[in-house]
Amino acid sequence: MINRILSSAAAAALLAGTALADEVRVYNWSDYIDESLLEKFETETGIELIYDVFDSNEVLETKLLAGGSGYDVVVPSGTFLQRQITAGAFQKLDMSKLTNKDNMWDVINDRLKKYDPEGAYAINYMWGTTGIGVNAGKVKEVLGEDAPVDSLALVLEPSNMEKLSECGVHFLDAPAEIIPATLAYLGEDPDSQDPDVIAKTEPVLTAIAPYVQKFHSSEYINALANGDICVAIGWSGDILQARDRAAEADNGVEIEYYAPKEGALMWFDNMAIPVDAPNPEAAHTFLNFIMDAQNMAAASNYVYYANGNKASQEFLEKDVIGDTAIYPDEATLENLYTTSPYGPKVQRTVTRMWTKIKSGT
Amino acid sequence: MKRATLILVPYLWLLVLFLAPFLIVLKISLSDAALAIPPYTPTLKDGIGALIAELDFENFIFLTEDDLYWKAYLSSLRIAVISTLLTLLVGYPIAYGMARAPDEWRATLMMLVILPFWTSFLIRVYAWMGILSNEGLLNQLLIWLGLINDPLTILNTNTAVYIGIVYTYLPFMILPIYAALDRLDSSLDEAAQDLGCTRMQAFWLVTIPLSRNGIVAGSFLVFIPALGEFVIPSLLGGSGTLMIGKVLWEEFFNNRDWPVASAVAVILLLILVIPIVLFQRNQQKQQEAEQ
Numbered sequence: 001m002i003n004r005i006l007s008s009a010a011a012a013a014l015l016a017g018t019a020l021a022d023e024v025r026v027y028n029w030s031d032y033i034d035e036s037l038l039e040k041f042e043t044e045t046g047i048e049l050i051y052d053v054f055d056s057n058e059v060l061e062t063k064l065l066a067g068g069s070g071y072d073v074v075v076p077s078g079t080f081l082q083r084q085i086t087a088g089a090f091q092k093l094d095m096s097k098l099t100n101k102d103n104m105w106d107v108i109n110d111r112l113k114k115y116d117p118e119g120a121y122a123i124n125y126m127w128g129t130t131g132i133g134v135n136a137g138k139v140k141e142v143l144g145e146d147a148p149v150d151s152l153a154l155v156l157e158p159s160n161m162e163k164l165s166e167c168g169v170h171f172l173d174a175p176a177e178i179i180p181a182t183l184a185y186l187g188e189d190p191d192s193q194d195p196d197v198i199a200k201t202e203p204v205l206t207a208i209a210p211y212v213q214k215f216h217s218s219e220y221i222n223a224l225a226n227g228d229i230c231v232a233i234g235w236s237g238d239i240l241q242a243r244d245r246a247a248e249a250d251n252g253v254e255i256e257y258y259a260p261k262e263g264a265l266m267w268f269d270n271m272a273i274p275v276d277a278p279n280p281e282a283a284h285t286f287l288n289f290i291m292d293a294q295n296m297a298a299a300s301n302y303v304y305y306a307n308g309n310k311a312s313q314e315f316l317e318k319d320v321i322g323d324t325a326i327y328p329d330e331a332t333l334e335n336l337y338t339t340s341p342y343g344p345k346v347q348r349t350v351t352r353m354w355t356k357i358k359s360g361t
Numbered sequence: 362m363k364r365a366t367l368i369l370v371p372y373l374w375l376l377v378l379f380l381a382p383f384l385i386v387l388k389i390s391l392s393d394a395a396l397a398i399p400p401y402t403p404t405l406k407d408g409i410g411a412l413i414a415e416l417d418f419e420n421f422i423f424l425t426e427d428d429l430y431w432k433a434y435l436s437s438l439r440i441a442v443i444s445t446l447l448t449l450l451v452g453y454p455i456a457y458g459m460a461r462a463p464d465e466w467r468a469t470l471m472m473l474v475i476l477p478f479w480t481s482f483l484i485r486v487y488a489w490m491g492i493l494s495n496e497g498l499l500n501q502l503l504i505w506l507g508l509i510n511d512p513l514t515i516l517n518t519n520t521a522v523y524i525g526i527v528y529t530y531l532p533f534m535i536l537p538i539y540a541a542l543d544r545l546d547s548s549l550d551e552a553a554q555d556l557g558c559t560r561m562q563a564f565w566l567v568t569i570p571l572s573r574n575g576i577v578a579g580s581f582l583v584f585i586p587a588l589g590e591f592v593i594p595s596l597l598g599g600s601g602t603l604m605i606g607k608v609l610w611e612e613f614f615n616n617r618d619w620p621v622a623s624a625v626a627v628i629l630l631l632i633l634v635i636p637i638v639l640f641q642r643n644q645q646k647q648q649e650a651e652q
Contacts, residue, residue, distance in 0.1 A: 058614035065400040065617065087396045168495065175615075214517050215600050228496050275398075344394060344617075351615045355429060355608070358600040 024282035025050045027060065027071040029269065030218055031241060032126070034302035041289050047282050055218040056174070064089045069274055072283035078268040079176065079341040081122055082115040090121045090272045097284040098123070100291035108308035112268055114338060122270035123287060124308025126237070126300070129328070129336060130177045130265040132258045133220070133239030138167045138230035150258040152185040155233055158207045165211035168229030173215040175354040177265055178205070178233065180339050184263040191339045195349050205357045215358055221245070227253045235267075236325055237305035244304070257325045259332055266336035268308070300326075383630070390623035391416035394616075401619050420624040430608065430625065434632065437605040440519070440594075441587040444526040448583045449576065451527060452534030456575070457568075459535070460542035471539075474532050486525055486596050493521050493597070517599035525593040530586065534579040541575025542568070574644075581640060585633055605629055 030053040042049050052071075054060050057080045063069040064076075064084055076084055084090060095101060101123075108124050116122050134149050142163045148154050155161060161169065171178060180190035182201035192198060213229060220232035225245035232239065236257055243255035271290065273283045289295060297315030300307045304320060306327050313321055320326055328336065342350055392415070395402040403415045424430045459470045477485060492498045493516040500512035515521050545568065553563035569576075591606030598604070605625065612622035 056614070058617075061617065062614050065398050067398045083396065087398060087400070089398060209600065212600060213514075226496060228494055344396070348616050348618065351611055352427070352429065354615075355611060359603045360601060 022046065022279075022282065023048045023050065024072045024279055024286050025052070025070060026073045026286060027052050027054060027063075027069070028073075028075045029053060030055045031221065031238070032075075032269075032303055032305075034298050037295055037298055040295070041286065045282075045285055045289065047285060049286070064274060068276060070278060071274055072277040072279050073271055073286050074274060075125055075269050075271055076122075078112065078115040078270065079339060081270050081272065083341045084272075085116060085121050089275055091275045091277065091280060092120045093123070093273065093287070094280075094284060097281075098288050098291060100288050100293075103291055103293050103296070103309050103311035105308050105310035108268070111266075111338065112270065112308070114340070115268070116270070122272040123291060125269050125271050125290065126303070126305035126307050127266065127268045128236040128305045128326075129259045130172070130181065130233065130235055130267065131239070131260055133224055133232045133234050133242060134256050134258070135167070135224060135227065135230040136254050136256050137252075138227070139164070142167055142230070149256070150261050152181060152260045152262050155231060156182060156185050156204055156208060158211070161208045161211035164231055165213070168213045168223070168231075169211060170220040170223060170229050170232040170234070171212050171215045172220075172233055172235070173217050175350050176339065176342070177267075179350065179354075180265055180337070181233070181260070181262075184260070184337065190263065190265070190337045193340070193342065193346055195346060198346070198350060199353070202353055202357065209357050209360075224255050225249065225251075225253060227251060237303050240304035240323075240325060259325070259328065259335070261335070263335050263337050264332075266338055386623045386626055388416070389619055390420055390621075390627050391418065392620045393419070394618045394620050399619070400617055420620045421628075423621060424624055424628065430605075430628075433603050433605045433608045434628070436603040437588050437590075438632075440522060440526075440602075440604060441584050441590075444523050444530075444587050445580050445584040447523060448527045448530055448534045449580060452531055452579065453538055453576070455531075456535045456538035456542055459539050460545070474535050478532070482529065483592070485529070486593060489521070489525055489528065489597060490516060493524070516597060519598065519602055521597035521599075522594050522602055525597045526583075526587050526590065529593065530583040533582040537578040537582065538572055538575040541572040541578075545571055577640065581637070585637070588633065589629055 024047050026049065028051065032053070033051075038049055038051055041047070057077050060074055060076055061080055061084060063071075064074065065087060104123065108127060109119060112122070112124055113119060132149065132152075132154060134147075134154075136149070139147050139149060139154075143154075143160060148160070153160065154164075155169065155171075179198060179201050182204055183192060183197065184190040186200060186204065188197055188200065217234075218238075220229065220234050221238050221242045222245070223229045224232055224239065224242035226249075227246075232242075236259070239255060239257040243257070246253035246255050271287055273280055273287075277283050290299070291309065293309060293311035294315050296307050296309040297312040300312065301315075301317045301320055304323075304326055306320075324332060389401055392401040392403060394400060403412045405412065407415075455474075459467060459474075462470055490497075494500075495512040495514060495516070497516070499515070500509075503509045504512065515524075549567055549571070550563050553567045554560065558566060589606050590604065591610060594602045594604045594607060595610075609622055609625050609629070612618050612625055616622075
């Protein structure tokens, strides 16, 4: 996380000196694109692309709200997008420049309206679910053959977690993902904004927190792939990337992904243009390039996340479009829920509770 | 004229690089959070009058109402003190060895102390993650040697944080102590022994007190950055590692509450300024006494 901050600080410092017209600065999630697409963009358009990465919505939001981030394209998730639109952080997209807009998938566009009601500020890049990644062999070794790998009970029941802590468990360091999941497990509304309902998750999470080796939002990819940990609550595509890295390394580690049967959070990462983007013209060119069916398919084939581009589906590889962990079937899709951003007061309660859960104070 | 210019330069430096940023942070700590760019109100756009009228100490009062903050300050103090002592324990013998080494070796030894700085700090901390993890080099070595059967959990605990801080700040401890020891006349040591001290007594009664300034300077150079350390606890520490740097991060990034984050920073600065001022005063008195 820190190296990203440093690298983008360096980028911002460079920015102060130069403001070339044909240059576009993109700030995207780490491990989230096929890097050959970046070169392709440069050769096709002649625009120089500066590509930086982050691993938490909070880091992105802080940069945007500080103003003068220097980026032309950023990729916030739905709830953050909604709040940042309210704060006036984005400019409206010029649809006439986005000639590939008809490629977009109406199903996803509709769901995105929860966050961007007029569909005026952002286009969907990828979407996915938050679920459970397991090192199948190790988990069965520890919990036996009938380990509840497709249920949140695996990670929210202290008796399971006590045993799993031997082989290592990581949780996303993202209360806005873990709390809704815990609410779903308790049979409450995962999107609840009521502090009293949210408080019900505290004893559940406090009971299992001592068995969590780390709360972190990107280290689990490598940790799962190397066999350092055996379970992670994480983002679907990240866990599938861990699966592939392990398979490539041929180290005997087999990773599986499950969207929990109690319901899984469905999230959307979307591309938007900051209100003070130095080069909005080039930003639109980049957006349109990404909205191209083949380019979008290349990105999804590489990162194992579903995208919001209907036209790209014919170019997707079988193990992407055919994998229900990536493109869920109808039954799973119905079992997915979305969340709304917390208001400032609730946010503070949630952060405080999260610190208490993690550190015991 | 010359004298005035000479004095002006450091004061200007202090004003631009310390006082001005501090005043900005102080101002934000007295503001209220808002969903806007920048995420607090009031700003200069509201006019000076409104600006001053709306500032208050609400955020500082808030800090006293939740035990999280003082627990984090205390926990940071504890981690900083323990790691400073550990660094001293490791650093002093190294500095002593360097100062007593033959002249032709010293340049090389000095080089070896500074050498790690040629690699990025982050890469060095990441390297420790590879060494300390459950499947890491250290555990593999210990298992191979037959010393342990199951891997030790070191990464993501406070132990890893101590290792990281000691490793990272060691040169800052060694260099001032080495400088102090290097200036010591070795005949003092001989004189002490001639007057009946054993080697050990001579070391405790003569060498250590005379290298006091180096020890104090080195300890401050380690303690001050360790107290506000953020990178090492977030990479090597576990979920139980509570440090004020991380709390500050959470206020700033997770709560998007810049005013409370600034209040936390102002108090951290006050905690650091008091010992620094006391230390300076002590040094000054000592110098006066010597004269």
